[in-house]
Amino acid sequence: MGANLxxxxxxxxxxxxxxxxxxxxxxxxAKAAVLxxxxxxxxxxxxxxxxxxxxxxxxxxxxxxxxVEEAISPTPSAAVIEASPSxxxxxxxxxxxxxxxxxxxxxx
Numbered sequence: 001m002g003a004n005l006x007x008x009x010x011x012x013x014x015x016x017x018x019x020x021x022x023x024x025x026x027x028x029x030a031k032a033a034v035l036x037x038x039x040x041x042x043x044x045x046x047x048x049x050x051x052x053x054x055x056x057x058x059x060x061x062x063x064x065x066x067x068v069e070e071a072i073s074p075t076p077s078a079a080v081i082e083a084s085p086s087x088x089x090x091x092x093x094x095x096x097x098x099x100x101x102x103x104x105x106x107x108x
Contacts, residue, residue, distance in 0.1 A: 005037035 012030035013019050021031055 005033045005040070008033045009037070 009030045012027040012033065013058050016025060016027060020026060020033065
């Protein structure tokens with residue numbers, strides 16, 4: 001998308017041969033495309049950093065889940081996540097989230 005907008009700006013600058021956005025005769029469409037491209041690039045960078053943070057949080061949560069499961073049961077559960085987004089091998093079961101709660105158990 002960013003490359004398309006750069007091409008659009010170049011196509012708008014070509015007929016007037018004015019490449020300075022501060023020039024009074026600079027294309028309004030080119031100005032809008034430059035601004036749109038800049039905003040898209042900033043948004044993409046922000047979303048990438050949020051995705052990276054979410055992947056790190058997922059990796060941490062999977063490790064904590066595995067630690068808790070290993071403490072509860074020394075044998076690995078049947079559900080296995082082959083690889084986390086970061087590529088590390090992980091074992092995890094979500095049985096603790098779907099097991100029915102015991103009514104008489106104060107821990108639940």
